[in-house]
Amino acid sequence: MTAGLVAGVDIGGSKALAVVVDDANRVLGQVRLPTERGAAGVVATAAEAVRQATEMAGSTLTELTAVGVGIPGLVHPSNGSVSHAVNLDLGADPVDLSAALQRELGVPVSVENDVNAVAVGAHRLAGARRGDLAVLSIGTGLAAGIVVDGSLHRGSRGGAGEIGHIPVDPLGRWCSCGQRGCLETIASGSALSAAWQPAHEDGSSVWSAAGAGEESAAAAVRSFGAGVAAAVRLLVLAWDVEHVVLAGGVTGVGQPLLDVVRSELLAAEAGSAFLAAMRLPERVSLLPSQSPVAAVGAAVLARDSLLESFTAIPDTLLPDSSVDEMSS
Template identity: 50%
Template sequence: MEAVTAALSVGLDIGATKTLGLVLDPDGAILAEVREPTEPGAEGIVRSAARVFEALRVATGQPLEGTVGVGIPGLVEVERGAVKHAVNLGVNGDWLPLRDLLAERLGVPVVLENDVNAATLGAAALDDATDLVYVSIGTGLAAGLMLDGRLRRGEHGAAGEIGHVPVDPQGVVCQCGQRGCLETIASGSALAAAWPSGGVPPAQALFAAARSGDPAAIAARDRFSAGVASAIRVLSLAVDPASIVLGGGVAQLGDPLRMSVAQALLAQASSSPFLASLDLAGRLRVIPSDYPVAAVGAAYLGR
């Protein structure tokens, strides 16, 4: 990781439902944290970010003059500071020059990054790690890669799109147009389809039912965990990271998720001495539920 400066750092995590902003001190401690609903569309995103930024300034009582890091879903072209295909935010069609729009409204420099990549930086900051895979299990399934201290974005910004690796030729059609992708098995949306739960988050409902001994819940949980384990196996065989970190909305489950995925990894390695020797289960950890990983990573972007 690069050396930090002595200034305060601001990070914004812009999501479909909320914009979470925070201020880090030079040692990486969170000084202030603000959450506001996200308005859709270009102007709505900018207004939401401006409200959060102003609230952070008031909360800290200090001028926030450094570069603001912003994480946002969608395809991000970092050099241009533009975003595309952030469908849940109402950003469709042509590239949106969000970096420049935000910089003009906030009055400070802005750096833009994909939200999973920003979260990867936040995950690395937890242990000052330089080599890891961050697996984000939210509505979809994606990964961030930090290799030898550098983010790997890929030529087209598609590095880590593990959710769109097809694994089941007989599976359902994925939103990407392929059939049987990992995302159709190992994601929050897959859990919601497999275990409708009313007002309770599907992951919590499913894991609770599995703990109570419900055979159908146990089967659904194990299929989901095997899908996450398959994603980890593919990523790890490709880049062999020092650590594997689970994050995203489903990771709010905490250690029960880690244990279930670790058991699936051990089961997959049971017939392969080679795979067993890699100890993928032993490299696995989960983001603490109270750690705003994407916003923290966005703040580090500004440094």
Template identity: 50%
Template structure:
């Protein structure tokens, strides 16, 4: 029997799991999704483990192949909550029903499937997937995830930066308006409380008959001339410009990629944030010199970057994803560096 050549990547969220089978043997070095499946997420530690196992079984069934350990050389999982990547354990994943007692997901799923399993925070996994898709090589990048919450994944010199406490990129909990609404973290006026998908939904009700999420409906209404929508759109874009500026000024990345559920708005979101950055730079020669709006991009809508990034974490050697002082790297997957 030949050795398994595919990697499996799971993007586990509070309501659904996206699982992909990834081939990384293409000559151009770009990961290629060869099979995918979606399942509703079972809650609680048992539900999460069972859902992950069923998702991998569905992938192999879709490939008309054998058991997962006969098809995949490794499994990577991107998941919300506090993630101890070294031990493959998650805690405080409230939307998944996993509390402070935690879940040793890598160990439990690995023993169940007889496969090596790596677990990472979902935003970090998405950052790796975006860097790989864009073939950034060693270009520094921040992935700004705008979904239910706000957080960033940071890739420096081709390596994922977690920080010694796993809190690198948690900019959603930086207060920028002391008089703003209370954030879930207990502070007032955090970025997450002002510009996340949840914050938009709290302030914008989709128009009658619209089936779009609140963020997409807001931008659509603004494009059609709704004055209230334009005002809120520009306010949200201003907060996201603040987030972009924070990332650029703290880690001086070459590129900030907008991702997450709200980023499915696509180019109109990038344009609105870039316009806000240019407005902010209007009275500051310092900011104008940094040209922040030119560093802004948006993740392609058809790319499941979180699941792809999770799969790449399962590449050899496994130690790449198991140490806080040896960050995960994409050297093996990113083979085409862009010029600095």
């Protein structure tokens, strides 16, 4: 049983990237559009991105079997509603994104948190031999998406992977979640900026300054790297994932980020035979740049959801044409 063509959309605060993929996850069409904010704008952007990506794939909306959306904020996968996506001007009132897009496109739509979509995309694009995997998304905040035994792990209430809000320093800075000393306060883009910007207006220059030997910048980078390394250890020790893939806005710096995280992991190994046996530095990698991983992951999740809905229905209750179509 196959699902045919599916579309996936990665919606961010500045852009929406849509792809159309086949059953082998080959990208047949891809388009990037600026995001319109607010509920109506997000729906309009996603719908138009899907239309254009489908056209680029040489297909029509009637040939799509499902659409998946990866989006920041609090997502309820059971009904596809989204809230608290601040960068998209979506507040506390849930927006029924799934239903609104389904009305626009005439295709079943599933919605997932963007970090989860990245994790699924990274796992599927790496091939069947890839082991359990976690994506550590380092942006304004810190969160993870976890794939175990080939399936996304959401947790009992959808909170799996919210490792940024695990307190690690009882005397640390207050976190936006209301706790003190959370991992996010030392291992996120906002934490790095806070450590550097009090004395420098341009927070983005911390990496170049550290590379040039400026001690205050180097200290900020080391502290940040130690925090990210702690997050890597947490993910591996809690889940024993074979791979931790660094993603998110901060990873735009590239190799210097990976180098500092691996250096901190190696330093921890020097004093712990237990950690050395875990071989953590070689389990960390960077998400490939310019790869539509999140959009592909959203498409994969949409396909999986569609196939699950059909396998849950006895064949005797399906119209003959539906059975024939899904098995062709």
